[in-house]
Amino acid sequence: MNRRAAWPLLLAALPGLAVATVTPRVAFTGSGDPQALLQPLDADGRRRQQRGLALFNTDHVVAGTAGAAAIDGLGPVYNAASCDACHNSGHRARGPIADGPLPLALVIQLGVPAGSTPPFGAVLNAQALPGVPLEGRASLRFQLRSGRYPDGQPWQLRQPRYRLAAETARRLPKRTVIRPRIAPPVFGMALLEAVPLTAPGRFGWQAAVPTLAEQTAIAYAHEMGITSRLRPADDCGAAERRCRDAPNGGEPELADADFDAVLAFQRALPVPAEAPLAGDAEAAGRALFIATGCSGCHREQLAVTGIDGLDTITAWTDLRSHDLGPALADRDLAGRRQPTRFRTAPLWGLAAARAKAPLLLLHDGRAASVEEAILWHDGEARPARQAFERQTAAARTLLMAWVEGR
Ligand code: HEC
Ligand code: HEC
Numbered sequence: 001m002n003r004r005a006a007w008p009l010l011l012a013a014l015p016g017l018a019v020a021t022v023t024p025r026v027a028f029t030g031s032g033d034p035q036a037l038l039q040p041l042d043a044d045g046r047r048r049q050q051r052g053l054a055l056f057n058t059d060h061v062v063a064g065t066a067g068a069a070a071i072d073g074l075g076p077v078y079n080a081a082s083c084d085a086c087h088n089s090g091h092r093a094r095g096p097i098a099d100g101p102l103p104l105a106l107v108i109q110l111g112v113p114a115g116s117t118p119p120f121g122a123v124l125n126a127q128a129l130p131g132v133p134l135e136g137r138a139s140l141r142f143q144l145r146s147g148r149y150p151d152g153q154p155w156q157l158r159q160p161r162y163r164l165a166a167e168t169a170r171r172l173p174k175r176t177v178i179r180p181r182i183a184p185p186v187f188g189m190a191l192l193e194a195v196p197l198t199a200p201g202r203f204g205w206q207a208a209v210p211t212l213a214e215q216t217a218i219a220y221a222h223e224m225g226i227t228s229r230l231r232p233a234d235d236c237g238a239a240e241r242r243c244r245d246a247p248n249g250g251e252p253e254l255a256d257a258d259f260d261a262v263l264a265f266q267r268a269l270p271v272p273a274e275a276p277l278a279g280d281a282e283a284a285g286r287a288l289f290i291a292t293g294c295s296g297c298h299r300e301q302l303a304v305t306g307i308d309g310l311d312t313i314t315a316w317t318d319l320r321s322h323d324l325g326p327a328l329a330d331r332d333l334a335g336r337r338q339p340t341r342f343r344t345a346p347l348w349g350l351a352a353a354r355a356k357a358p359l360l361l362l363h364d365g366r367a368a369s370v371e372e373a374i375l376w377h378d379g380e381a382r383p384a385r386q387a388f389e390r391q392t393a394a395a396r397t398l399l400m401a402w403v404e405g406r
Contacts, residue, residue, distance in 0.1 A: 023313045028187065028272040028352060030089030031056060031265075038190055038270040045264065052265025055258055056083045060224060062129055063249035070258060073249025076132040076242070077125035077235060078225040080104055083262070086183035086223065090269050092353050093183035095365020096160070099141045102126075102180070106365060107223065108138045108162070111177030111330070111338070119171050121235035123222040124164070132242050136168025138178075142366075149389050149396075155375055159327070160366050171239075174334045180364040181205050185349050190267035191313045192346075194304035199320055205363040207321045207343035212263055220254060227252040228259045271315075272352030275405040277398075285402025288395060293384035294403075297322060297344040316347035316406055325378025328362070347406045354404055370400045 028036045031053060041049055059081040060074040080086050086093050086105035093105030102108070104126075112118040120135045128134045142158040149155065162178050184205065189212050192202055203209040209218065217230035225234045232252055236243035276282040289295055298316040321341035329340040342363055350370075353359060360368060367373035377385040388396060 023191065023315070023348070024270060024310075025273045025348075026270045028090070028270055030091070031084070031269060032089065036270050037268050038188075039268065041268060045268075048261045048264040049268045050265075051258070052261035052263070052268075055262050056087075056265055058082055059085075060226060063247045063253070069250070070255065073226050073253030075127070075129040075225040075234075076246035077121075077128045077135055077240070079107055079123070079125055079127060079223045081224065083186075083219065083224075087186050088183070088356075090185060090187050091349070091356055092185045092360075093365070094357055095182050095360025096140060097360075099139075101137055101139045103365075105183040107181050107183070108164075109179035109181055110172070111179055111332075113173055113175040116173050117238040119239050120168075120237040121222070121240075123235055124168070125222075125225075125235060128243075129246065132246060133240070135237075135240075136165045138162055138164050138180075140180075149393075151393060153393055155371065157372055157375055158366055158368065160364060162331075164333070169333055172333060175332050177330050177332045177338050179330045179340075182360070182363065182365040184345075185353070186266050187269040187349060188271040188313075188315065188346070189269065190307075191271070191304065191315065192319065193267070194307050194310075195302050195313070195319055196305055202319050202343075205342055205345075206340070207319060212266060213259075216259070216262055216266070220259075226254050228254040229256055230259075272349045274348075275351035275355075277402055277405055281398060282402070282405075285398050285405070288391075288399045289402060292387045292391070292399065294388075294399075296384065297381065298347055299344075314348070317344040319346075320344060322381065323379040324376070324381050327378060328376055347403060350404055350406045359404075370403045371396075374400075 024038060026036055058071055060071045061068050062074055063072050065072050074081055088094060094103060096103055096106055108124040109122060110118060110120060110124055124138060125135045126137050140160045140162050142160055145157045145159050147155055162180055193212055195202065197210060199207055201208045201210045203212065203215040209215045213230060217228045220226040220228050221231035221233065222235045227234060229252055277285055297318050299318045300314055301312040302315060302319065303312050304310055321343045323339060323341050326337050328342065329337045331337050361373040362376060367376055374385060374388050388399065
């Protein structure tokens with residue numbers, strides 16, 4: 001089958017097909033790929049998408065930079081100057097490889113206890129413009145955990161421990177929850193948007209945000225310090241006077257048309273092609289995934305509405321959040337765990353991610369392989385993890401290889 005065909009073409013080629021269950025996938029190498037579109041666009045749509053691509057990839061600059069009105073307003077506090085600095089050509093971010101300062105795209109969100117004013121806003125920003133005090137940096141240290149499968153084969157996991165600089169931690173209430181989150185991929189957004197919501201939200205590692213527009217406005221404000229029509233304020237905290245008083249690059253800093261272009265670009269970004277296993281292994285791997293209970297959450301089919309000719313998508317998620325147990329849960333500054341629910345991570349695009357860089361999985365990139373990601377599953381996913389552990393070594397290898405091929 002021609003993987004480059006968008007779905008209207010696909011369906012035209014297969015008249016009488018009862019269900020339109022083929023999620024459009026393309027050979028996708030990155031957001032700059034000129035062929036990579038989820039759907040054919042008309043000339044206007046194409047121009048908007050191209051403008052969005054350029055904005056997604058452009059480093060924004062400080063307010064008042066000559067000749068840069070469209071892209072000025074960076075900061076006063078921020079984590080990165082462009083979307084792409086974290087979102088890696090549309091793919092998931094590069095995660096933490098070793099102990100030390102966090103990679104740029106591993107963001108610390110601050111869960112401030114009810115009733116107190118957040119001193120640094122919603123996100124701990126690792127960069128600030130000259131003259132604006134830095135909020136602080138975080139670092140991590142991995143502790144190794146090891147164990148054995150019932151058949152005796154050993155495994156090892158990396159448990160991250162997060163630390164904030166002492167002067168930063170001192171200014172935060174002890175009950176502030178540290179939420180490390182890595183930048184997820186941003187392809188297939190139009191497809192996830194087409195899933196009718198049964199929960200408060202669908203985007204982000206916790207499915208907390210309902211719409212792409214909202215998620216994008218949060219990214220501009222919290223990660224880049226750029227205001228837009230939905231988020232007219234930067235992420236300055238209550239006590240950050242110089243952050244509040246810094247000159248801005250317009251009100252809002254991002255023009256409405258440009259905001260819409262960035263949405264159009266993300267909606268047009270297609271899902272990378274799978275890398276199916278050879279011969280019978282593909283069907284056997286899928287059967288094992290289902291038999292092990294993985295598909296209870298990583299659902300094969302999800303109904304969509306509002307897209308002509310498409311009834312369901314295969315994103316390998318239920319787009320709902322689940323409690324995967326205490327080891328994955330966030331902690332507060334005093335080290336106490338906070339029950340945390342995570343969205344079933346869509347598994348689509350793993351094959352392409354793996355071809356690009358070594359996989360670093362889960363909400364903070366702690367899992368250095370599919371095997372490690374599975375072994376972190378606990379809580380609601382404990383039965384599935386245990387079923388995986390009880391498989392023969394050959395079956396585990398097949399299941400992991402199949403997941404890596406999505
Ligand atoms: C400093 C790194 C960083 C930058 C810069 C950044 N993001 Fe993100 N992005 C993240 C993180 C971290 C998350 C996960 C947030 C969460 O789980 O709450 C995320 C989540 C998202 C999601 C949700 C995807 C999904 O499947 O749920 C979208 C869409 C997104 N970002 C778009 C953007 C856009 C557009 C920009 C530029 C305006 C941008 N991001 C800039 C780090 C970044
Ligand atoms: C109870 C629901 C549930 C079940 C059952 C479940 N998962 Fe997950 N899975 C999740 C959630 C939630 C996450 C995200 C957790 C996080 O980021 O901390 C996840 C994350 C993953 C990831 C990492 C994806 C990424 O993008 O980082 C992989 C791989 C994965 N699961 C594979 C499996 C496999 C294989 C099975 C069966 C052995 C399985 N899961 C069973 C809910 C589930």
